[in-house]
Amino acid sequence: MASSRKKLSEYHRKRTPDATNEPFGDEAPIDAAQKALTGAYVIQLHDATRRHYDVRLETSGVLVSFAVPRGPSLNPADKHLAVKTEDHPIEYLEFEDVIPEKQYGAGPMIVWDRGMATYLEGPLEDEIAAGKIHVELTGMKLRGRWTFVKLKKSAKGDEWLFFKKQDEHADAQRNIVEALPRSILSGLTVEEIERAAEIAAEHEKRALDVGAARLRKRDFTLSPIASGRPDDDDGFVFDPELDGIRVLAIRDGDVVTIRRGDENIETFYPDVVRALRSLPVSRAVFDGELVAFDPAGRPSLPLLASRAARIKKGDTFRATVEIPVSLVATDLLALGDADTRTLPLVKRRELLGRLVPSLGYLKTSEPLEGDLGVVLSSCAALGISGVVAKKKEEPYGRGFVHVSSGIAPRDRIAVDHGAADARSAIRKVAVSNRTKIFWPDEKLTKGDLIDFYAGIADTILPHIANRPVILVRYPDGIDGKSFYQWNVPPGMPAWVRTMSLTDEEGASKRGFLVDDASTLVYIANLGCIPIHILASRFPDLEHSEFFTIDFDIKQSTLANAVTLATTLKELLDTIGLRGFPKTSGQTGLHVLVPLGKGQTFDTARALADLLGQLLVARHPKIATMERVVSKRGPKVYVDTGQTGATRAIVAPYSVRATKDARVSTPLSWDEVEPDLDPGAFTIRTVPARIASIGDPMRPMLDEQPDVARAVAELAEIVRPA
Ligand code: MN
Numbered sequence: 001m002a003s004s005r006k007k008l009s010e011y012h013r014k015r016t017p018d019a020t021n022e023p024f025g026d027e028a029p030i031d032a033a034q035k036a037l038t039g040a041y042v043i044q045l046h047d048a049t050r051r052h053y054d055v056r057l058e059t060s061g062v063l064v065s066f067a068v069p070r071g072p073s074l075n076p077a078d079k080h081l082a083v084k085t086e087d088h089p090i091e092y093l094e095f096e097d098v099i100p101e102k103q104y105g106a107g108p109m110i111v112w113d114r115g116m117a118t119y120l121e122g123p124l125e126d127e128i129a130a131g132k133i134h135v136e137l138t139g140m141k142l143r144g145r146w147t148f149v150k151l152k153k154s155a156k157g158d159e160w161l162f163f164k165k166q167d168e169h170a171d172a173q174r175n176i177v178e179a180l181p182r183s184i185l186s187g188l189t190v191e192e193i194e195r196a197a198e199i200a201a202e203h204e205k206r207a208l209d210v211g212a213a214r215l216r217k218r219d220f221t222l223s224p225i226a227s228g229r230p231d232d233d234d235g236f237v238f239d240p241e242l243d244g245i246r247v248l249a250i251r252d253g254d255v256v257t258i259r260r261g262d263e264n265i266e267t268f269y270p271d272v273v274r275a276l277r278s279l280p281v282s283r284a285v286f287d288g289e290l291v292a293f294d295p296a297g298r299p300s301l302p303l304l305a306s307r308a309a310r311i312k313k314g315d316t317f318r319a320t321v322e323i324p325v326s327l328v329a330t331d332l333l334a335l336g337d338a339d340t341r342t343l344p345l346v347k348r349r350e351l352l353g354r355l356v357p358s359l360g361y362l363k364t365s366e367p368l369e370g371d372l373g374v375v376l377s378s379c380a381a382l383g384i385s386g387v388v389a390k391k392k393e394e395p396y397g398r399g400f401v402h403v404s405s406g407i408a409p410r411d412r413i414a415v416d417h418g419a420a421d422a423r424s425a426i427r428k429v430a431v432s433n434r435t436k437i438f439w440p441d442e443k444l445t446k447g448d449l450i451d452f453y454a455g456i457a458d459t460i461l462p463h464i465a466n467r468p469v470i471l472v473r474y475p476d477g478i479d480g481k482s483f484y485q486w487n488v489p490p491g492m493p494a495w496v497r498t499m500s501l502t503d504e505e506g507a508s509k510r511g512f513l514v515d516d517a518s519t520l521v522y523i524a525n526l527g528c529i530p531i532h533i534l535a536s537r538f539p540d541l542e543h544s545e546f547f548t549i550d551f552d553i554k555q556s557t558l559a560n561a562v563t564l565a566t567t568l569k570e571l572l573d574t575i576g577l578r579g580f581p582k583t584s585g586q587t588g589l590h591v592l593v594p595l596g597k598g599q600t601f602d603t604a605r606a607l608a609d610l611l612g613q614l615l616v617a618r619h620p621k622i623a624t625m626e627r628v629v630s631k632r633g634p635k636v637y638v639d640t641g642q643t644g645a646t647r648a649i650v651a652p653y654s655v656r657a658t659k660d661a662r663v664s665t666p667l668s669w670d671e672v673e674p675d676l677d678p679g680a681f682t683i684r685t686v687p688a689r690i691a692s693i694g695d696p697m698r699p700m701l702d703e704q705p706d707v708a709r710a711v712a713e714l715a716e717i718v719r720p721a
Pocket of ligand 1: 052054
C-alpha cells in the first residue's frame with residue numbers, strides 16, 4: 001500500500017500549512033471504495049496566475065487532479081488540454097476560498113461542479129495506468145460520458161485531452177462554463193468570492209433599505225400552512241409541492257442548524273451545511289424543503305429516506321456522494337442583522353433570489369404566478385400533488401395556504417432521522433492514518449494520540465467544554481510542519497461548533513468548542529496534539545474563570561520552580577484563594593487559580609501580576625518577571641502574561657509535542673516537591689494515573705472564592721510596612 005506521505009507528499013511540499021487556507025489533510029481512510037467503480041468528483045474554477053478548471057476524481061483516499069485551462073465543453077469536438085497535477089486530499093472536494101497571496105496557487109477558487117463519477121472500463125487506477133479514462137459524470141452541472149486520453153508525445157509533464165463523448169447530454173451549441181459561472185456552494189462567481197465581505201454588506205443593506213427591522217428576537221419558527229382554498233386568486237404566488245421535507249435552516253456564523261419540528265437533523269445533511277456556511281453573509285435563516293433528486297432530476301422522497309437510513313448506519317460520505325440533497329429555499333426570515341420576517345413576501349422573495357443561486361446544494365426558484373386553476377392543472381399534469389399559495393403582501397407567518405391539485409401525493413413515505421441519541425451516535429469520526437508515526441523516539445502513532453484523548457474524554461472535557469479551544473495541528477507528527485487552524489477545515493462535520501475571535505492585534509482567529517468526545521476525536525484526528533484553551537466560557541468571553549501563573553524553568557531548575565509554587569500556595573492560602581498545580585507538559589509548572597463567575601480579565605491579570613511580584617520580592621535570587629530573555633539570568637521566569645481575553649493556555653491533560661509525548665498533568669500539592677519528574681507524565685502513563693487517583697484538578701471547576709476579600713487581603717500584604 002502506498003503510504004500517505006508518498007501520495008500527498010508533493011501536495012504537502014508545495015504548501016505552507018500555516019500560511020495557506022487550503023486543507024492540509026491526510027489521505028483519507030481507504031474504505032470499500034478502494035478500486036471501486038464509482039467515486040466523488042469536483043470541478044473547481046481557479047483564478048490563479050492562469051485561470052483554469054481543476055477536475056478532481058476520488059480514488060483510494062485522495063483526489064487525482066487535472067488542470068484544464070479551458071474547462072469542460074459539452075461539444076464532443078472540443079478536445080481540451082488537461083495537465084495532470086499532484087494528488088489532493090479528499091477534503092479538497094469542498095474547498096472554496098481565496099488562496100492568500102504568495103502562496104502556491106494564490107487566487108480565488110470556487111466549487112463549480114460536484115457529483116458522482118462512474119468509471120466505465122474499470123477502476124480509475126487501472127484506467128489511468130492504461131492512459132484512458134472513460135467516466136460518466138452525474139453532477140449538479142455536468143452529465144453523461146466523458147473521456148480523458150493521455151498524450152503519448154507530451155511536450156512537458158503529464159498531458160491529457162479531456163472531452164465529452166457523444167450522448168444525449170452532448171451539446172455543440174451551449175457553452176456551459178459561460179452559461180453557469182457560479183459556485184454550487186456559495187452561489188458566487190470566482191470574481192465575487194474575492195469581495196464576499198462587500199457583497200455580504202450589500203445584501204444586508206438591501207434588506208434594511210426595503211424596510212427590514214434590526215434583528216432582535218431570534219426565536220425562529222416555521223410559518224403555519226392552512227389548508228383549503230384561498231378566498232381569491234389575486235395577490236397570491238404559488239410554490240409547487242416538492243417530494244421533500246420542510247425544514248427551518250439557520251446559519252449563524254459557522255454554526256448551522258437544520259430543524260424539522262423539534263428535531264435537529266443537520267448531521268444528515270453535510271452537503272447542505274457546507275453550502276449554508278459558504279454563503280457570503282454570516283447569518284441567514286431559511287424556510288425550505290430538503291429534496292433528493294433522482295437521476296432524471298425529479299424530487300424523490302424514497303431516495304431521501306434511503307439516504308437518511310444509510311447515514312444512520314454510518315455511511316455518511318458515500319451516501320452524500322451517491323444521493324446529493326439540496327435545500328430548496330422558499331423564504332427568508334433573517335439576513336445578516338436584518339429581520340426580514342416583517343417584510344411582505346414579495347420583498348423577502350426578491351432578497352432570497354439575490355442571495356441564493358438557482359443551482360446547487362442550496363438553491364431557490366421563482367414561485368408560479370397567474371390563475372390558480374391553471375397552475376393546479378399544470379401541476380396535476382406533472383404529477384405534483386399541490387401548491388402552497390402565499391399571499392404576496394403578508395409578513396412571514398401569515399397567508400400560507402396548501403391547495404391540492406386533486407392527484408394523490410406520490411410516495412408519502414417517512415424520512416426517519418432516529419431519536420436524538422441515535423442522531424448523536426452518528427457523530428462518528430472517520431479516523432485516518434492511525435498507524436502514522438507521530439512520536440518517532442517513542443514509536444507512538446496518531447492512533448495512540450486519538451486513543452489517549454478518547455480514553456480520558458470524561459476527565460478532560462469538564463476542563464475544556466465551552467471554552468474556546470485553539471488548535472495547533474501536526475498532521476505529520478511532532479517532527480513535521482505544524483500550524484494554527486485559523487479557519488474552518490473543509491469537511492468539518494456539521495456538528496462541530498466553532499466561533500470567531502479577534503485577538504489584541506485585531507486579527508481574526510478561530511475557537512473550537514469541544515464539548516463532547518466526538519469533537520475531541522475529530523480534532524485529534526486533524527493531528528491536533530496540544531489543546532489550548534481560553535479562561536472564559538462561551539458565550540461570555542468577557543469574564544475570566546481563572547488566572548494562570550506559569551513557572552518557566554528554561555534558565556533555571558525545577559527545584560526552584562517548586563520553591564516558588566509552594567510559596568505561591570502559602571500566599572493563596574493567606575488571601576483565601578485556592579491554586580491548582582499542573583506540569584506544563586514541557587519542563588515547568590503551571591498554577592491555575594479559579595475565580596468563579598463574573599470576574600473581569602483586568603481583575604484576574606492584576607491578581608496574577610501582584611502575586612508574581614510578591615514571589616519575586618520573596619525569592620529575588622531564583623525568580624524574575626523580566627520580559628527580556630537575555631536579562632533574566634539563571635532564574636525561573638514567573639510568567640503572568642497568560643491571563644487575558646485572548647490568551648490561551650495549555651489545557652489540563654493536553655498532550656504536548658515533546659519527544660516523549662508528555663502530558664500537562666494536574667498534581668496534588670504534596671506531589672509538588674523537588675524530585676518531581678514532569679517526564680513521568682506521558683500519554684502512556686497518564687490514563688493509569690487517572691484511573692488510580694482521579695483528577696486532582698476537578699474541584700477547581702466548583703470553586704467560588706471570595707475574590708473581593710482576596711483582593712483586599714492581597715492589598716494588605718503588598719502595602720509597605
Ligand atoms: Mn488549480
